[in-house]
Amino acid sequence: MENVLKLLEGRWKLIILFHLFGGNVMRFSELERAIPAVSQKMLIQQLRQMESDGIVRRIVHHQVPPKVEYGLTDWGQALCPALDALLSWAARREEMAPTTSLPDT
Amino acid sequence: MENVLKLLEGRWKLIILFHLFGGNVMRFSELERAIPAVSQKMLIQQLRQMESDGIVRRIVHHQVPPKVEYGLTDWGQALCPALDALLSWAARREEMAPTTSLPDT
DNA sequence: GATCTGCCTTACCTTTTGGTAAGTACCTTA
DNA sequence: TAAGGTACTTACCAAAAGGTAAGGCAGATC
Numbered sequence: 001m002e003n004v005l006k007l008l009e010g011r012w013k014l015i016i017l018f019h020l021f022g023g024n025v026m027r028f029s030e031l032e033r034a035i036p037a038v039s040q041k042m043l044i045q046q047l048r049q050m051e052s053d054g055i056v057r058r059i060v061h062h063q064v065p066p067k068v069e070y071g072l073t074d075w076g077q078a079l080c081p082a083l084d085a086l087l088s089w090a091a092r093r094e095e096m097a098p099t100t101s102l103p104d105t
Numbered sequence: 106m107e108n109v110l111k112l113l114e115g116r117w118k119l120i121i122l123f124h125l126f127g128g129n130v131m132r133f134s135e136l137e138r139a140i141p142a143v144s145q146k147m148l149i150q151q152l153r154q155m156e157s158d159g160i161v162r163r164i165v166h167h168q169v170p171p172k173v174e175y176g177l178t179d180w181g182q183a184l185c186p187a188l189d190a191l192l193s194w195a196a197r198r199e200e201m202a203p204t205t206s207l208p209d210t
Numbered sequence: 211g212a213t214c215t216g217c218c219t220t221a222c223c224t225t226t227t228g229g230t231a232a233g234t235a236c237c238t239t240a
Numbered sequence: 241t242a243a244g245g246t247a248c249t250t251a252c253c254a255a256a257a258g259g260t261a262a263g264g265c266a267g268a269t270c
Contacts, residue, residue: 041260172247
């Protein structure tokens, strides 16, 4: 389980993922524009990590100037419902009465 | 979503959670023994964070020597299936053919 | 031959996170 | 009066994560 969480840790990974969900394929520079606050170093670092984890797919077109696109693998796409489960858990926070108990024996 | 992940970040939180799932209530010292690698500082830090996030419940018995127990809130318990979703996603890693594509235009 | 474009890489620094070791408070028991 | 048991706190240090700024490559264009 810790390993699973490690796959998603990193300040930009989720943001990148949400841009790529739904089969979107984006160029490096598109991601840069879509996520203005990220630096090139961080963007590539997180993309590379997710690539080596098998979540993200890197598509190189040998051109000059270079063209590289990023998309999700099938497995990466399959993450979507699992993240939804977490989101709906989070959404139930207010709904569930806060368990305030202080026995104070 | 980033906020949701933040709730679970921290080297010991998941380990603590898994000890507490199923309605388990444990004393501070029990958790220490159950997780030998954790230091007191880290244990209390992560417990406190999860407590203020509403995941963990702290039960103080006013005795000498002190007795403090930790359990999950209802909302904390509800995390279990969401984590299961992540786990089963991870389990499908091998099963799903690794999408190896390199168009190389 | 200088410049531009797109995708990185590198060096260096700051912030955050985690770890160790020691100390505190309180009352009970020896 | 000294020692002990439990649940913390504190001061200090190391490692990891993240950020900034600059540079490199390869060829097409001016």
